[in-house]
Amino acid sequence: MxxxxxxxxxxxxxxxxxxxxxxxxxxxxxxxxxxxxxxxxxxxxxxxxxxxxxxxxxxxxxxxxxxxxxxxxxxxxxxxxxxxxxxxxxxxxxxxxxxxxxxxxxxxxxxxxxxxxxxxxxxxxxxxxxxxxxxxxxxxxxxxxxxxxxxxxxxxxxxxxxxxxxxxxxxxxxxxxxxxxxxxxxxxxxxxxxxxxxxxxxxxxxxxxxxxxxxxxxxxxxxxxxxxxxxxxxxxxxxxxxxxxxxxxxDTHALLRKYLLRPLRMLVTEPIVLLISIYMSFIYGLTYCLVGAYPYVFQHTYGMNKGTAALPLIAVILGLCLAVCFIIWQQLQSQKTSQSGKGTSEPEVRLLPVIVGAIVFPIGLFWFSWTAFTPSVHWMLPTASGVLTGFGLLCIFMPCFNYLIEAYLPLAASTVAANVMLRSGIAGGFPLFSVHMFANLGIQWAGTLLGCLAVAMIPIALGFRAYGAKFRRRSKLLSGSKAIV
Structure with a gap:
């Protein structure tokens, strides 16, 4: 002393x-x-x-x-x-x-x-x-x-x-x-x-x-x-x-393990984290795809200038706002049901809006791709499709994010890190090819390709809604944390 x-x-x-x-x-x-x-x-x-x-x-x-x-x-x-x-x-x-x-x-x-x-x-x-x-x-x-x-x-x-x-x-x-x-x-x-x-x-x-x-x-x-x-x-x-x-x-080693090594391990060993993160990465990347594709489509088909050609994205934002209202309403209903003792506290309940969004989202993409490729169709028709696209986009992304956190609550920091690294890494590639894809494949076929990919991912939401609890019980990481929900 x-x-x-x-x-x-x-x-x-x-x-x-x-x-x-x-x-x-x-x-x-x-x-x-x-x-x-x-x-x-x-x-x-x-x-x-x-x-x-x-x-x-x-x-x-x-x-x-x-x-x-x-x-x-x-x-x-x-x-x-x-x-x-x-x-x-x-x-x-x-x-x-x-x-x-x-x-x-x-x-x-x-x-x-x-x-x-x-x-x-x-x-x-x-x-x-x-x-x-x-x-x-x-x-x-x-x-x-x-x-x-x-x-x-x-x-x-x-x-x-x-x-x-x-x-x-x-x-x-x-x-x-x-x-x-x-x-x-x-x-x-x-x-x-x-x-x-x-x-x-x-x-x-x-x-x-x-x-x-x-x-x-x-x-x-x-x-x-x-x-x-x-x-x-x-x-x-x-x-x-x-x-x-x-x-x-x-503790440098603990921080490195928590925010780098464990997230990478979760992407390899945890099917829920990997598949949900891939689904969210596609949705997130598609946002940046639309940022480039919408101006190209409305310039190429309808002869608009750059600023005006991106204004139809307002319909997508409107769809996002509607999705926020729907998700809040669904959460309030879920809370009331849970408080009455009739509901369940399983994290898989979070995936109900995802199922709705997973169906609505590809409909919006197909609608856009097959109405925006010809000037004979009024520009308002492909613009309106953005409401469904935006609605489905947020209905998928936000509940999936909440589901990952609740399903891996003891490992939430590592789970979020894994999700952010994968989705940002994948989304970073979309601006490089989005416009070229629409230019080379044609508007209708490029949009159809994205819509088919969206349809192919619907089973992810349905599968984890039905069997997510079984996957969590088999998780070695969750078992090690003694926190199976």
């Missing part, structure tokens, strides 16, 4: 010095905040997610113009979008451990700021190499909201309110790139040109950082308890008072 003093005696009753919450109504507890404050925080963090996903696709309409200005081929310019999405796959390796060690606030602020900085660097780049490299790192930092925001919403809301909040978050994940396509198209067609497709999300990103610094307080329970313990120590002068989270030591 210094000055030849011995170490003090160990405190016998250490638990009495550990700080905890006084229930959910504790003023330190995020769930104890006023509903208006929670809604304000939720709106800001969902806006951060919207900025990151908007940034992922806004450059897509500008790729050809940027490639021409920088003297490279169109395929090279398309890499700027693909590598941004690919950056999402590497995010969990940083932001997952960051949430455990630093809480929610700092990783979200750092990620949003880094995304804005690298997006700005892409905007002022003098060569295509700088654009592509900066876009990749913008994606790595931009994945922070995708990893952190669901945790913030879980910290703020109870089981009854969490479903609607997560549904709105999921809406921002898909609405961002779909809205970006039209806005980016109008920017490219104007005197602003391609660099402003990057200046705009950079400005939005810096504004998001400003809002986070101003309004976001820490919501991670362990980190909040550390602050509460420090406050009590200052008031009482008793320096033995501490939070349990303060004793957590950085």
């Amino acid at each position: 210094g000055n030849d003093r011995p170490f003090p005696k160990t405190i016998e009753d250490r638990e009495s010095y550990v700080v905890m919450f006084d229930g959910p109504n504790d003023p330190w507890h995020p769930m104890g905040w006023s509903f208006s404050k929670k809604c304000c925080v939720a709106t800001i963090v969902c806006y951060c997610t919207l900025v990151a996903t908007f940034d992922s696709a806004v450059f897509s309409p500008a790729a050809a113009q940027a490639s021409q200005d920088l003297s490279v081929g169109k395929e090279v310019g398309a890499l700027a979008t693909s590598l941004y999405v690919l950056g999402f796959a590497f995010g969990p390796l940083i932001w997952g451990p960051g949430c455990e060690l630093m809480g929610r606030r700092m990783p979200l602020i750092v990620g949003s700021f880094g995304c804005a900085v690298f997006t700005l660097a892409s905007a002022v780049a003098k060569d295509i190499q700088t654009v592509i490299i900066c876009r990749f790192f913008a994606g790595v930092f931009g994945s922070s909201p995708l990893c952190v925001v669901p945790g913030i919403l879980a910290d703020l809301f109870d089981d009854y309110q969490r479903g609607p909040s997560i549904a709105i978050y999921a809406l921002t994940v898909f609405a961002g790139p779909l809205a970006a396509s039209s806005i980016g198209g109008f920017i490219v067609d104007s005197y602003l040109r391609w660099r402003w497709t990057l200046y705009l999300p950079a400005i939005m990103g810096f504004f998001a950082v400003f809002l986070l610094l101003l309004f976001l307080e820490e919501t991670h329970a362990g980190t909040v308890l550390i602050a509460k313990a420090a406050h009590i120590r200052q008031e009482t002068g008793n320096w033995s008072i501490h939070a349990e989270h303060a004793r957590v030591e950085v």
